[in-house]
Amino acid sequence: MSVDIATQDGVAVVSLKGDIDLQTSPKVRKALLQCMDEKRDVLVDLGGVTYIDSSGVASLVEAFQNARKNGTRFALVGVSQAAMRVLQLARLDRVFAIHPTLEEGLKVKP
Amino acid sequence: MSVRPLVSHRFQARPSRLRRVRQLVTQAALRAGCAEDGVLDLVLAVDEACQNIIRHAYQGKGGEIQLTVRRDGEHLVIQLLDYAPPVDLTTIQPRPLDELRPGGLGTHFMRSVMDEITYVPPPPGGGNLLQMTKRIEKS
Numbered sequence: 001m002s003v004d005i006a007t008q009d010g011v012a013v014v015s016l017k018g019d020i021d022l023q024t025s026p027k028v029r030k031a032l033l034q035c036m037d038e039k040r041d042v043l044v045d046l047g048g049v050t051y052i053d054s055s056g057v058a059s060l061v062e063a064f065q066n067a068r069k070n071g072t073r074f075a076l077v078g079v080s081q082a083a084m085r086v087l088q089l090a091r092l093d094r095v096f097a098i099h100p101t102l103e104e105g106l107k108v109k110p
Numbered sequence: 111m112s113v114r115p116l117v118s119h120r121f122q123a124r125p126s127r128l129r130r131v132r133q134l135v136t137q138a139a140l141r142a143g144c145a146e147d148g149v150l151d152l153v154l155a156v157d158e159a160c161q162n163i164i165r166h167a168y169q170g171k172g173g174e175i176q177l178t179v180r181r182d183g184e185h186l187v188i189q190l191l192d193y194a195p196p197v198d199l200t201t202i203q204p205r206p207l208d209e210l211r212p213g214g215l216g217t218h219f220m221r222s223v224m225d226e227i228t229y230v231p232p233p234p235g236g237g238n239l240l241q242m243t244k245r246i247e248k249s
Contacts, residue, residue: 021128023125085147
């Protein structure tokens with residue numbers, strides 16, 4: 001599982017690829033918390049996620065809550081089918097802001 | 111129930127072993143004719159159940175888990191045997207989803223996906239034997 005953080009239009013784009021599970025989700029959590037500490041707007045690209053479990057979802061929820069406290073932006077983009085299924089099971093597909101592509105996500109201004 | 115299991119896999123109760131478990135469950139579900147959506151759901155439920163054993167039954171201290179996947183007619187029957195002290199069933203509850211907080215989703219996923227989840231008597235020397243059943247939705 002890889003975590004890549006880039007900056008586009010002033011927004012931190014966190015790209016996740018591979019399986020996010022109990023072993024790898026701490027890496028995701030660390031990356032997202034780093035962005036939260038820096039009070040950055042964040043888009044999480046889940047296009048390359050092949051699997052995500054409850055620990056991975058927990059990292060997204062934690063970041064979402066931190067962003068709300070900070071007054072910064074947190075959204076998901078390009079959510080893979082596998083990830084979307086898990087978000088739907090958790091009923092978080094109605095909670096997170098979700099955009100079909102990174103380009104669409106970057107167009108939205110806070 | 112079919113005599114020969116689709117999967118019989120004994121493994122260390124560590125996060126690093128879960129990827130292999132997911133691969134085996136995927137292969138078994140596909141061999142049984144499950145549709146792709148159903149495969150993903152099954153894998154998630156088994157993974158979450160294993161996580162519960164790792165985190166709660168063994169409290170992160172390690173141990174062994176025996177995974178068995180069998181076909182019983184139009185159902186897949188998945189069993190997870192651990193060697194930890196018996197769990198207190200009253201403490202296992204999915205949390206309400208209207209509470210937005212990071213944890214507590216694993217049990218909810220399992221119950222959403224599987225048709226039946228129950229603890230059955232373990233074999234002699236066993237700790238807890240979790241059995242989960244799901245109807246095979248054909249592709």
